[in-house]
Amino acid sequence: MDTSSSIWTEKYRPKKFEELVGQEEVVKKVENLTKSMNIPHLLFAGPAGTGKSTLALIVVKELFGSTWKENYLELNASDERGIDVVRQKVKDFARTKALGNVPFKVIFLDEADALTREAQQALRRTMENYTSTCRFVMSCNYSSKIIDPIQSRCVVLRFKLLERKDIDKRIRLIAENEGFSVGDEAIESLYEASEGDFRRIINLLQASASISNSVTADLINTLSASAKPKDIKVVLDYALSGDFLKAKEKLLDVMLRDSVSGTDIIKSIQKEIWNLDVDPELKVRLTEKTGEIEFRLVEGSDEFIQLEALLAGFVMAGRGK
Ligand SMILES: Nc1ncnc2c1ncn2[C@@H]1O[C@H](COP(=O)(O)OP(=O)(O)OP(=O)(O)O)[C@@H](O)[C@H]1O
Ligand SMILES: [Mg+2]
The missing domain is CATH 1.20.272.10 (Zinc Finger, Delta Prime; domain 3)
Incomplete structure (x- = not known):
């Protein structure tokens, strides 16, 4: 059994550009850049659960195809113990050349706004040193927490909170796939509880569907424990x-x-x-x-x-x- 599929946020993580909902402008820009096979450094800024990490993964899979794992390094700025660890990992990864047709590798740095200003200064020098062999894709919740010299080296793309109109189709797709029913009122409640965060929507759906195969607004409200x-x-x-x-x-x-x-x-x-x-x-x-x-x-x-x-x-x- 594929255990990763038992977590719906992974199972239903979009795998193609067109599967991402609600971020049309950002997706279109990034898709065009990716098609040119030459991306600049990118900074994805926006709220949790709106598709930043997902889009980064789609980009590397599009760029590298079956060799994406060899050409991609994912680091989390808030997990890694300090900027020195980040720099060392970048150094090790960037030392070898990219495999295949694309002349660079991609480093995804999640939660870049968790780095202190000093750490960001160090990161900026690292970016400069490896520009010929690596592209950085960074993600943050607030771009204002990223120092200007980094921002100016990146194309900054802003993700929006998901809107009510964005979510129906994907929720119904999950419902159909997993064999449960979900009405309009339940979708309304999901949206209310999600505050525009799609991860939260999917987690609530999975929790509700594990209780009943008819997902109702009442069930969602009870689970999300927000007042109706x-x-x-x-x-x-x-x-x-x-x-x-x-x-x-x-x-x-x-x-x-x-x-x-x-x-x-x-x-x-x-x-x-x-x-x-x-x-x-x-x-x-x-x-x-x-x-x-x-x-x-x-x-x-x-x-x-x-x-x-x-x-x-x-x-x-x-x-x-
Ligand atoms: N725009 C979207 N379209 C479709 N599904 C989405 C979208 N955004 C998020 N999701 C769903 O939510 C899950 C989490 O999304 P993702 O990891 O991309 O969020 P994020 O923006 O990186 O959030 P964080 O800031 O917390 O890292 C995905 O696996 C996917 O199932
Ligand atoms: Mg993320």
Whole structure:
């Protein structure tokens, strides 16, 4: 048995450019560069689970075909103990010439933003030393954490959070392959819980499908333990209409029934505010209050007291105060 296939994020990792969803611009650019058989150094920047590592793998497989393993080195900046290890590995790898028609090898450096500025300076010199034999593909969540001299040596490509419209087809493909059913509402819930991270979507799907072969919104919500948007909307409606007690009761109910943490509730509230049918100015005020409470929660304040304070704030805001 192929054990790697039992983890769906690997099994359903796209193997061709056209299988990646939601990153059309980036994919088109990278595909064209790859076809020219001569890529520059690349910096992939963007949120988790949006396809950065996947695209890097597709590039090397396209470039090198069956000899890709010999021509590809993957390093993780946050695992490797310091820049010296990275440099030594690069040196060892870059010493021998590339096999086949492509005149360079590819080094993928994951989580490059985990390197300190000093380490990045060292990396920059390494890049210069091996430019004739190696191309670097780096990935990071925030390009602002990468020093300018590295950025300027790379073509910077920005990955986006996945959008709702991007995910349907791939989810249905997985469902069909694995033999379970998934409805529109469940897909909506998956999207809500994923925050644009496809890895999270697939993990939630695999967890749900291991429980039932009919994946429902309820199941997803229970597993992702984020509060249901509908319930949160009820809480907000009560608060804004001035009914503090009902709002508080409903909130408690959601928190205890689904065992959702205070910070997850805050995130759900934050999202729901923008779906409310109220004045934009009020949305801004509510968002500001939510941010303040989120900060207090992170600092360790009692979550029930803080959430009650938030609801009280919403009641006042609803009255225009
Ligand atoms: N754009 C996408 N299209 C299709 N599947 C995707 C996409 N992005 C991610 N996935 C799925 O999520 C998994 C994780 O993606 P990947 O490893 O490329 O994320 P990443 O952007 O490198 O994230 P991280 O910043 O956490 O390293 C993939 O195996 C794939 O199954
Ligand atoms: Mg990655």
